[in-house]
Amino acid sequence: MSSDADALIRQHRTATATLTVTRDGEPLAGQEVVVAQRSHEFLFGCTGFEFVPLANGELATAPEVGPDGVAGSLGEADAGRVERLADLWLDLFNFATLPFYWGRFEPERGRPDTHRLRETARWFAERGCLVKGHPLAWHTVSAEWLTELSNPEIVEAQLGRIRREVTDFAGVIDTWDVINEAVIMPIFDRYDNGLTRICRELGRIPLVRMVFDAAREANPTATLLLNDFDMSAAYECLVEGVLEAGIRIDALGLQSHMHQGYWGEEKTLAILDRFARYGLPIHFTETTLLSGQLMPADIVDLNDYQVSDWPSTPEGEERQADEIVRHYKTLLSHPSVRATTYWGMVDGGWLGAPGGFVRADGTPKPSYEALRSLVRDEWWVPPTPLGTDPHGRVGFTGFLGEYEVSTAGRTVTFRLDEPGPATVDVAL
Amino acid sequence: MSSDADALIRQHRTATATLTVTRDGEPLAGQEVVVAQRSHEFLFGCTGFEFVPLANGELATAPEVGPDGVAGSLGEADAGRVERLADLWLDLFNFATLPFYWGRFEPERGRPDTHRLRETARWFAERGCLVKGHPLAWHTVSAEWLTELSNPEIVEAQLGRIRREVTDFAGVIDTWDVINEAVIMPIFDRYDNGLTRICRELGRIPLVRMVFDAAREANPTATLLLNDFDMSAAYECLVEGVLEAGIRIDALGLQSHMHQGYWGEEKTLAILDRFARYGLPIHFTETTLLSGQLMPADIVDLNDYQVSDWPSTPEGEERQADEIVRHYKTLLSHPSVRATTYWGMVDGGWLGAPGGFVRADGTPKPSYEALRSLVRDEWWVPPTPLGTDPHGRVGFTGFLGEYEVSTAGRTVTFRLDEPGPATVDVAL
Numbered sequence: 001m002s003s004d005a006d007a008l009i010r011q012h013r014t015a016t017a018t019l020t021v022t023r024d025g026e027p028l029a030g031q032e033v034v035v036a037q038r039s040h041e042f043l044f045g046c047t048g049f050e051f052v053p054l055a056n057g058e059l060a061t062a063p064e065v066g067p068d069g070v071a072g073s074l075g076e077a078d079a080g081r082v083e084r085l086a087d088l089w090l091d092l093f094n095f096a097t098l099p100f101y102w103g104r105f106e107p108e109r110g111r112p113d114t115h116r117l118r119e120t121a122r123w124f125a126e127r128g129c130l131v132k133g134h135p136l137a138w139h140t141v142s143a144e145w146l147t148e149l150s151n152p153e154i155v156e157a158q159l160g161r162i163r164r165e166v167t168d169f170a171g172v173i174d175t176w177d178v179i180n181e182a183v184i185m186p187i188f189d190r191y192d193n194g195l196t197r198i199c200r201e202l203g204r205i206p207l208v209r210m211v212f213d214a215a216r217e218a219n220p221t222a223t224l225l226l227n228d229f230d231m232s233a234a235y236e237c238l239v240e241g242v243l244e245a246g247i248r249i250d251a252l253g254l255q256s257h258m259h260q261g262y263w264g265e266e267k268t269l270a271i272l273d274r275f276a277r278y279g280l281p282i283h284f285t286e287t288t289l290l291s292g293q294l295m296p297a298d299i300v301d302l303n304d305y306q307v308s309d310w311p312s313t314p315e316g317e318e319r320q321a322d323e324i325v326r327h328y329k330t331l332l333s334h335p336s337v338r339a340t341t342y343w344g345m346v347d348g349g350w351l352g353a354p355g356g357f358v359r360a361d362g363t364p365k366p367s368y369e370a371l372r373s374l375v376r377d378e379w380w381v382p383p384t385p386l387g388t389d390p391h392g393r394v395g396f397t398g399f400l401g402e403y404e405v406s407t408a409g410r411t412v413t414f415r416l417d418e419p420g421p422a423t424v425d426v427a428l
Numbered sequence: 429m430s431s432d433a434d435a436l437i438r439q440h441r442t443a444t445a446t447l448t449v450t451r452d453g454e455p456l457a458g459q460e461v462v463v464a465q466r467s468h469e470f471l472f473g474c475t476g477f478e479f480v481p482l483a484n485g486e487l488a489t490a491p492e493v494g495p496d497g498v499a500g501s502l503g504e505a506d507a508g509r510v511e512r513l514a515d516l517w518l519d520l521f522n523f524a525t526l527p528f529y530w531g532r533f534e535p536e537r538g539r540p541d542t543h544r545l546r547e548t549a550r551w552f553a554e555r556g557c558l559v560k561g562h563p564l565a566w567h568t569v570s571a572e573w574l575t576e577l578s579n580p581e582i583v584e585a586q587l588g589r590i591r592r593e594v595t596d597f598a599g600v601i602d603t604w605d606v607i608n609e610a611v612i613m614p615i616f617d618r619y620d621n622g623l624t625r626i627c628r629e630l631g632r633i634p635l636v637r638m639v640f641d642a643a644r645e646a647n648p649t650a651t652l653l654l655n656d657f658d659m660s661a662a663y664e665c666l667v668e669g670v671l672e673a674g675i676r677i678d679a680l681g682l683q684s685h686m687h688q689g690y691w692g693e694e695k696t697l698a699i700l701d702r703f704a705r706y707g708l709p710i711h712f713t714e715t716t717l718l719s720g721q722l723m724p725a726d727i728v729d730l731n732d733y734q735v736s737d738w739p740s741t742p743e744g745e746e747r748q749a750d751e752i753v754r755h756y757k758t759l760l761s762h763p764s765v766r767a768t769t770y771w772g773m774v775d776g777g778w779l780g781a782p783g784g785f786v787r788a789d790g791t792p793k794p795s796y797e798a799l800r801s802l803v804r805d806e807w808w809v810p811p812t813p814l815g816t817d818p819h820g821r822v823g824f825t826g827f828l829g830e831y832e833v834s835t836a837g838r839t840v841t842f843r844l845d846e847p848g849p850a851t852v853d854v855a856l
Contacts, residue, residue: 241669
C-alpha cells in the first residue's frame with residue numbers, strides 16, 4: 001500500500017521541471033543556481049481557533065499564574081505559550097479554518113464578532129496562509145435568538161448573515177464552508193433550532209441553493225463548500241441532487257473525525273472514489289486521530305461520549321503518528337483531494353479528546369514530527385544548488401507549489417502548478 | 429396509541445354519508461334499503477407470485493404425491509391447494525404485486541415471459557384486484573446477459589425493456605415499481621451487474637429520469653413508483669433530488685421487511701412523517717413480520733442470514749398477529765398512506781422465513797384472522813338495512829370504497845372517495 005501511495009503521490013503531486021535561466025536575454029550557462037521550495041500548492045490545513053486572542057493582542061505577555069502558583073493551561077492568557085504553539089502551527093500548515101459558529105459569533109443579534117475574526121484572518125493571511133470560514137449555516141451552535149423568529153424571518157436572517165460575513169471578509173477569507181451537515185439538518189431532533197425548522201420546511205436542496213446563492217452573490221470569486229460528516233449514500237444523494245438542481249459547488253467537504261479509530265487506507269480510498277465521481281475537488285475536512293483510548297464503536301453521536309479525563313498515552317502517540325502518515329499519504333495519493341483540515345492542533349479541544357498534534361502542555365507529539373517530516377522534508381525541496389547546462393538549463397523534480405531560484409544575490413520566484421513535465425523560463 | 433390510531437383511522441378513512449334515494453324522480457320515503465360495502469378504496473396488497481401457475485392452468489388438478497407418498501408442498505403442482513390459498517388471498521387483499529425481475533422474466537434475451545404474466549395479471553384483474561408490476565429496473569436479479577453489453581447498450585436495453593413491458597401490460601397493469609433501491613444501486617458491490625454499471629456512470633437522478641420517462645411515455649396514465657428499503661436520510665435526499673430535478677413520481681414506495689423485529693408505532697410514524705413531507709402518496713411496500721425467531725440485529729444485508737429451518741411457532745404467531753394489527757392500524761392512521769403490500773402470503777418464501785399469513789401447510793395463522801377481522805369487519809360495512817326518512821334519506825358512516833344500495837331487487841352502486849361528510853344521490 002505505502003509504496004503504491006508513494007508512487008501515486010509522485011504522479012499526482014510532483015512536477016519534473018526543466019528550468020531555463022537567462023540573464024539579460026542570454027542563457028546563464030555553466031553557473032550554479034539555488035532552487036528552493038517556498039510553499040505547497042496542496043492545502044495542509046488545521047483549525048486556528050486558539051489564535052483569536054493572540055491575533056487580537058488579548059493575551060498577557062507574562063505567564064499568568066493561578067492562586068495555587070501553577071501556570072494557566074494552554075489557550076489561556078499566556079502569550080508566550082500561544083506564540084510557541086503558533087510557531088509549531090505555522091511550520092506545518094498553510095491553511096487555517098476560523099470559527100464562524102453563529103451562536104458564538106453573534107450571540108446577541110446585531111453584535112457580530114467581526115472585528116476579532118477579521119484581525120485573526122489577517123494574522124494568518126500575513127503569514128502566508130489561506131483562510132476558511134466555518135460554517136455559515138448549521139443547525140448546531142446556531143444563534144439561539146433565531147428560535148424567536150418566524151420561518152421567513154429565520155431565512156432572511158440566515159441569508160443576511162451570509163451576505164454580511166462573506167462581504168465583510170472578502171479578500172481575507174475567500175473560502176467558506178457554506179452549509180454544514182445538511183443531510184441531517186431537517187431531521188435533527190436533539191433540540192429545537194432555527195436551521196432545522198427552515199430546512200424541514202423548505203427542503204435541503206432549496207436551502208442549499210439559497211445559502212450558496214447568497215454567498216456567491218456576496219463574493220463571486222470565493223471557493224464555496226458543502227460539508228458533511230455523513231459518508232454514506234445519503235451524502236452522495238444530496239450531492240447528486242444539488243448538482244442536478246444546477247447549484248454550483250466549488251469543493252466537497254468530507255469530515256473525518258476518527259475518534260472511534262483510524263478508517264484505514266481501504267475505507268478512505270473507497271470514500272474518496274465514491275465522492276470523486278462528481279468531478280469536484282475534495283477537501284478532507286475535520287480530521288481527528290486520537291493518541292489515547294478510542295471512543296467505543298457503539299457511540300453514534302460522538303457528542304454523547306463524555307469522560308472526565310481522556311489522556312494521551314505513549315502507545316497512543318506512536319499509533320497516532322503511524323496513522324497520521326498513512327492517512328496523509330492516502331489523501332495525497334488521490335488526485336481529487338485538494339486540501340486537508342486537521343481538527344484541533346492541541347489536545348483537549350472538542351470532547352476533551354487527545355486528538356492534537358501537540359499535548360496539553362504544549363510539547364509536540366510524535367505525530368507532529370511525523371507530519372512535519374512529510375510536509376517539510378519528504379515532500380519538500382530544500383535550497384538545492386544546481387549547475388546550469390550550456391543552454392542555461394537545470395532540471396529537478398518537486399512538489400507542486402511556489403519556488404524560488406537564486407544566484408549571485410538575485411532571486412526570482414516561479415510556480416509548479418500541474419503534475420508531470422514542466423518547462424519554466426526565468427530571467428534572473 | 430391504539431385508540432388514537434382508531435380515531436385517526438376514522439378521520440382519514442371514513443365518510444359520513446347522507447344518501448338520498450329516489451325512484452322515478454321521487455324520493456323513496458319510508459322504505460327499507462340495504463347498504464353494503466363492495467370494496468375498499470385503500471389498497472390492501474400482497475405479492476401474488478404463487479398464482480402464476482394457477483392462472484396459466486399449469487397445475488395438476490389432483491394432489492401430486494412424491495415417491496415417499498407425501499403430498500407435495502404448497503406452490504408445487506397441486507391446483508386444489510393453490511386454489512384454497514387463492515381464496516384466502518382474495519378474501520383479504522385487493523392489490524396484487526407480480527414479479528417482473530428481469531433476470532427471471534427474460535433470462536434469454538428476446539424471450540420475455542409476457543404471456544404467463546399477462547394471464548396472471550388478468551386473473552387478478554378479473555377478480556377485482558389492482559395489479560402492480562415489480563420492478564422494472566433493479567440491480568438485483570437483473571438479466572445476466574446485460575453484463576456482456578457496453579454501457580450505452582445496457583441503457584438502451586433497460587429503456588427498451590421498460591417500454592415493452594409497460595406497453596404490453598397497459599390496461600391490466602397500470603401501476604409499476606419503476607426503479608428499485610436506487611440509493612445503493614451505484615455503490616452495490618456484491619457482484620457485477622448491468623444496472624450498477626450504468627447507475628454509477630450516469631448518476632442516480634439521470635437514471636431515474638430516464639426510466640421514469642420511458643415508463644411515462646409508454647403509459648401516460650400509469651401510477652409510477654420509486655421504491656426503496658433505505659429509510660434513512662439517504663432516501664430522503666434521493667427523493668428531494670429527484671423532485672427538484674422535476675421528475676414526476678406518482679407514489680413513494682417504502683419497503684418494510686421487519687425480519688429483525690417489528691418497528692413499532694413510533695418508528696413507523698416517524699418514517700411516515702419524514703417521507704410524507706414530499707406531498708406524495710405513500711405505498712408501504714414489502715412488509716414482512718415474522719411468526720418465528722427474529723433475525724439477529726447485527727445482520728446488515730438480510731440476504732446474509734441463511735438457516736436450514738426457520739419454523740413458525742405458536743408464540744411467534746401470537747406476536748405476529750398482534751403486530752399485524754398494530755402495523756396496519758398505524759399505516760391507516762396516517763393520511764399519506766395509500767397502499768400496503770405484504771411480502772409473501774405463505775411461509776417459506778424469501779430467505780425461508782416464517783413471514784406469511786398462512787403456514788406452509790396452507791392453514792391460516794392468527795395474523796390472517798386478525799387482519800381479516802380488520803379489513804372485512806371492523807373497517808367494513810356489511811349488508812345493512814336502513815329505513816329512509818320522508819325525504820328518501822338514510823345516513824351511515826363507512827370506510828372509503830365502493831358501495832351498493834338495494835331495495836326490491838334493484839341495486840345501484842356508488843363510491844365514497846373522500847373522508848368526512850358526503851352527500852350521495854342514487855336513483856333506484
